[in-house]
Amino acid sequence: MALTAEAVGNIRARFPIFERKIYLNSCSQGALSTTVEAGLLDFVVSWHQSGSPWDVWMQKYEQARAVFARLIGAEPDEVAIVPSASAGIAGVASALGFDRRPKVVLGEFEFPTMGHVWLAQRPRGAQVQFVPAENNALPPAAYDRLIDDRTLIVPLTHVSFLNGFRSDVAAITRLAHERGALLLLDGYQDCGTRPLDVKELGVDFYVSGTLKYLLGPPGVAFLYVRRELAPSLAPAVTGWIGQANPFAFDLKRFDLGPGARRFETGTPPIINLYGSIPGIELLTGLGLDQVSAQIAMLAHALVEGTRRLCIRLKTPEATVGPLVVLQAQNLQALLARLDARGIVASGRHDGLRISFHVYNTLGDVEQLLRVLQDNLDLLVREG
Ligand SMILES: Cc1ncc(COP(=O)(O)O)c(C=O)c1O
Incomplete structure (x- = not known):
């Protein structure tokens, strides 16, 4: 069962970085909670x-x-x-x-x-x-x-x-x-x-x-x-x-x-x-089933959004998980544009890495998609 928006909001409130950034880089380093x-x-x-x-x-x-x-x-x-x-x-x-x-x-x-x-x-x-x-x-x-x-x-x-x-x-x-x-x-x-x-x-x-x-x-x-x-x-x-x-x-x-x-x-x-x-x-307090449902929902929303924008994915759709990778034409420039709009992500070779955890929301996906839409020339497109 997925977590309610209120439950996610409560979790997110324990991670102060979200007051300043949209953090999408858990594949590199998880965000710091007040508990940790x-x-x-x-x-x-x-x-x-x-x-x-x-x-x-x-x-x-x-x-x-x-x-x-x-x-x-x-x-x-x-x-x-x-x-x-x-x-x-x-x-x-x-x-x-x-x-x-x-x-x-x-x-x-x-x-x-x-x-x-x-x-x-x-x-x-x-x-x-x-x-x-x-x-x-x-x-x-x-x-x-x-x-x-x-x-x-x-x-x-x-x-x-x-x-x-x-x-x-x-x-x-x-x-x-x-x-x-x-x-x-x-x-x-x-x-x-x-x-x-x-x-x-x-x-x-x-x-x-x-x-x-x-x-x-x-x-x-x-x-x-x-x-x-x-x-x-x-x-x-x-x-x-x-x-x-x-x-x-x-x-x-x-x-x-x-x-x-x-x-x-x-x-x-x-x-x-x-x-x-x-x-x-x-x-474990939240339940890994719930964590996984939240991540799957966000990954699905990103995959849908990239399809609408015709952005090429490097992650095979059949196995999409917490890490979704988009193919970039100019990764460093793209990371800089994301950074300028408060989005923390990372890249490897020609792949822009977007990773989700339980503290992320559909709002994060929407903001990300907006920046991607404004920078389509830096991404590899389908068709
Ligand atoms: C799949 C995978 N294995 C291993 C490592 C490296 O782990 P460590 O630095 O603890 O050796 C990483 C770090 O990014 C990783 O993503």
């Missing part, structure tokens, strides 16, 4: 008052793990807290061997990190193959042609940062598993926009972070590792917090922690965790 700001300040207060309350801070650490685990349908011991998605992915790569299965198969719409981390494994024997896109999409059939019994892992973006294309996770996971390969889902551009259940999806690894649709600060990401898999993995990217007993401070003993914790490395980013928990709780 208060969480960050709580950390400062605890530091002022107690100096080094590590017992309290470690409780926050566990609370963040539990809150994220619940969001994705996992258990807390299946979740590692890592400083970035890149760090989580690098930890996974470091735990795998490429002798029997050297192939890593990934699509062209992955975030660059995904290419970099797996290409960095080539000296260790990895053979990286990129799945080519067809008409702005990466259908399961394209993966089907490359995944085989020499494939070790298929890294897969849930929603592409580049053009908003949504992958068919269930079908590609099935393909990977049928051929004995692992699947690592990068949920960064989806997480926080819809309900999610990693168990239902059946993925082996899932990575996401807090700064986009989870409405938190940078500096925190989460890595889910399927329970049955974790004990067999020994990451070479490691450190004291990833040990079974970090507080033994035993320099000479290497004894990885249980479950996903073994993928952790150093001192946790406590201030960021203070800011991350309220962001996630704000969304």
Whole structure:
């Protein structure tokens, strides 16, 4: 069920940026709420008052793990807290061997990190193959042609940062598993926009972070590792917090922690965790179904509006989600025009990225469409 306009108004009132801007850039950084700001300040207060309350801070650490685990349908011991998605992915790569299965198969719409981390494994024997896109999409059939019994892992973006294309996770996971390969889902551009259940999806690894649709600060990401898999993995990217007993401070003993914790490395980013928990709780408090309905309604309105204006979309209509990407002729000029009229968006290559979250309204879409209409010469048109 969609949220009422009044409910959306109440949510929006908690994000002061809307007093000054039309914020359409959650795909890059979620807007700051007063709730998250208060969480960050709580950390400062605890530091002022107690100096080094590590017992309290470690409780926050566990609370963040539990809150994220619940969001994705996992258990807390299946979740590692890592400083970035890149760090989580690098930890996974470091735990795998490429002798029997050297192939890593990934699509062209992955975030660059995904290419970099797996290409960095080539000296260790990895053979990286990129799945080519067809008409702005990466259908399961394209993966089907490359995944085989020499494939070790298929890294897969849930929603592409580049053009908003949504992958068919269930079908590609099935393909990977049928051929004995692992699947690592990068949920960064989806997480926080819809309900999610990693168990239902059946993925082996899932990575996401807090700064986009989870409405938190940078500096925190989460890595889910399927329970049955974790004990067999020994990451070479490691450190004291990833040990079974970090507080033994035993320099000479290497004894990885249980479950996903073994993928952790150093001192946790406590201030960021203070800011991350309220962001996630704000969304779970509203209900991810409601969040998703609001986003779908806005994305639909934008797609309709661009059709009327004959603007070419880079996002395939069949998979439109929180991120809608329009093809620009002159992206920098277009971003400058939007900025001049108070609209915050972003761009990649020739794509103008418009992303919606629960705090956006049809009024935002209308204002955006007005600026687009006034600048059609900067966009690629159909027909
Ligand atoms: C899909 C996706 N994956 C990964 C990242 C990068 O995450 P991090 O900087 O935490 O490594 C981004 C950031 O834009 C992203 O959009």
